[in-house]
Amino acid sequence: MTDYDxxxxxxxxxxxxxxxxxxxxVVAALLAVVGILIARGVVDVAVLAPKGEGVWGNANTFTYAMLSGLAALLATGLMHLLILxxxxxxxxxxxxxxxxxLIAVVLPLTLTVETGGKVATAVINLAIGLAITTILNSVAASAQTIRRPGARGDAPTRQWDQPPGTYYDS
Incomplete structure (x- = not known):
């Protein structure tokens, strides 16, 4: 048996x-939609699109939600790689x-648009980032496994020294 084994x-x-x-x-995409609904419908701040687009906005709302979901899938890939x-x-x-x-939160704050839009976008990005981080970090514990030597077929093959049919006398 080697040290690696x-x-x-x-x-x-x-x-x-x-x-x-x-x-x-799915959670990240829905969180993006909820954030946009709150920003546009409750707080009356334009996020991602001019106010004239209405509470639901335009295709940018869908794009923002899909990019949030994509960020979660990329984070899953990162977690998979890190576990291994x-x-x-x-x-x-x-x-x-x-x-x-933090980058996703600070980036909108550097744009030259209305302050309300910058802050709303930063808050939505913060909520999405924290949700992805906490959810994946907690589920990674149940997805992470440890393969021990000898477990599930990892044991080296052992040879039996006795010819077939020979038994010990007890």
Missing amino acids: AVERPGVNAGRLWASGLATA AVAAPRQFFTWIMVLAT
Whole structure:
């Protein structure tokens, strides 16, 4: 048995992780729509489109929701890669996602548009980023597996020294 064989190897229940990632994508897309509805309908702030587009907006609302879902799927891929490649994958995932969310929050604040629109977009981005980060970080714990040597077919083949039909006398 080599030293490598004695080391526990990380694994992932890919079906569970990606199903959770797909569910997270739906949550992120719906969160984008809810954020836009609140910003336009309740607070009366134009987000992503001129006010004349109405509460539901135009195709930009759909695009924003789909990009939010895509962000969740990309985050799922990142989590999958980190589980397989690094020590403490959830810690690295959290840091990467917090920094990516921070970029998504600060970016609209740098644009030369109405302050209300900037703040509303930043808040929606913050909510989406935090939702993706917390949901995927929590489901990763149940999708992460540890493959131990000798478990599920990993054990080396053992040879029996006795010829067939020979039994020990007890």
